Amino acid sequence: MSAHLSEWTLRRLHAGELPGKESEQARDHVSGCAQCQEIWKGLEANQARFEAEVPFERLSAGVERALNKPKTRPSRPLLNGVLVAVAASVLLVVMVRPMLSNPPTNRLKGGASAELRVGGGGPQRGVLPGDTEELEPGEKVRLAYVSGPYRYVLAVSVDDAGEVSELYAQEGMSLPVEAGPGRHWLPDSVAFTGSGNERVVMVLSDRPLSVEAVRVSARRAWEAAGGKVEAMTTLESGGEETHWLLRKP
Numbered sequence: 001m002s003a004h005l006s007e008w009t010l011r012r013l014h015a016g017e018l019p020g021k022e023s024e025q026a027r028d029h030v031s032g033c034a035q036c037q038e039i040w041k042g043l044e045a046n047q048a049r050f051e052a053e054v055p056f057e058r059l060s061a062g063v064e065r066a067l068n069k070p071k072t073r074p075s076r077p078l079l080n081g082v083l084v085a086v087a088a089s090v091l092l093v094v095m096v097r098p099m100l101s102n103p104p105t106n107r108l109k110g111g112a113s114a115e116l117r118v119g120g121g122g123p124q125r126g127v128l129p130g131d132t133e134e135l136e137p138g139e140k141v142r143l144a145y146v147s148g149p150y151r152y153v154l155a156v157s158v159d160d161a162g163e164v165s166e167l168y169a170q171e172g173m174s175l176p177v178e179a180g181p182g183r184h185w186l187p188d189s190v191a192f193t194g195s196g197n198e199r200v201v202m203v204l205s206d207r208p209l210s211v212e213a214v215r216v217s218a219r220r221a222w223e224a225a226g227g228k229v230e231a232m233t234t235l236e237s238g239g240e241e242t243h244w245l246l247r248k249p
Contacts, residue, residue, distance in 0.1 A: 007039055112150055120191075131244065132230070144186065146182065150205060153204050160229050
């Protein structure tokens with residue numbers, strides 16, 4: 001491998017996406033190529049800056065403290081295979097694959113966007129809307145949004161059995177979005193139990209939506225997809241939807 005590696009190949013190597021033989025050849029090349037080493041160092045620096053938002057150790061400690069401290073509000077139960085760990089003061093950091101410096105978001109009207117990040121077990125990463133992402137044991141999920149013109153946010157998930165779980169809501173209705181521009185993280189990390197597929201849906205809307213109404217819409221969409229959560233499309237929830245499909249170990 002005499003020619004320089006492309007930045008795309010180096011990004012895939014850094015993200016662990018090259019197959020075994022190709023990965024070995026690429027690493028051998030980088031070890032003896034000053035130019036590729038400089039690009040590699042830049043990728044590692046980008047990753048370090050990205051993860052420096054909040055070190056993951058702080059998330060783990062924050063979750064433990066939150067679970068052990070006296071509760072000042074009703075705890076969230078285990079719902080249909082979704083365990084919500086309260087960690088309001090901490091963020092989950094990820095490795096975005098393969099574009100490390102640009103978290104994948106779903107751009108919506110008026111500058112709104114939605115983002116899902118995974119971490120805590122395997123490689124830390126962001127998940128593109130519409131993609132299927134394999135979860136490693138122990139991994140958790142965080143959701144964020146830029147509200148744009150929308151005033152309310154709601155999130156649910158649907159599993160292979162068609163069970164719809166409320167992830168983020170308030171007293172059975174959408175949450176009011178946080179004031180101010182920029183990205184806002186929803187306050188809990190979510191750990192999904194069981195195995196199989198889990199579709200996560202964030203809904204930004206102009207008016208508050210009923211969790212029960214969204215649950216009925218989600219169940220109807222699951223049935224319309226032949227009971228295959230991976231084949232679901234819009235829930236027709238009445239808001240702007242962003243979907244991610246996760247595959248639990």
